[in-house]
Amino acid sequence: MSHYKWDYFKDVDGLRRARTLPLTECVADMKRWGLTCYVPTVLPNLPFADKQFDLTLSAHFLFTYAERLDYDFHIRTIKELARVTREEIRIFPTVDMDGNRYSWMI
Structure with a gap:
């Protein structure tokens, strides 16, 4: 992680939360709509x-x-x-x- 610039996310947990939310929302959307939108x-x-x-x-x-x-x-x-x-x-x-x-x- 030495190459990562920590000026937006304060720590690894903040980065993890920010990256997990879109994935969680995408999975929920795919479950809701199936392949009709994908x-x-x-x-x-x-x-x-x-x-x-x-x-x-x-x-x-x-x-x-x-x-x-x-x-x-x-x-x-x-x-x-x-x-x-x-x-x-x-x-x-x-x-x-x-x-x-x-x-x-x-």
Whole structure:
């Protein structure tokens, strides 16, 4: 945790609470609505039309698992996100689990 900046969350428990709440809310929403609001898919292929979304978000996936997902997977996934996105793609974080910058990122 030495790479983490503690200016927003005061401690690990605060970080844990902030990260757990959205997960808990998502699971509750999925239980309530089932797959009527969620589309299961496997990257790098998305079952959506070109430019279908104004904003696409990839949170805690790309770059985070760089040791498990190779360079080609990252490129294909980013191209696919670009295909389905009309305006803006947000990808974060851009570091792996140890806080190291993705080695192929310029």
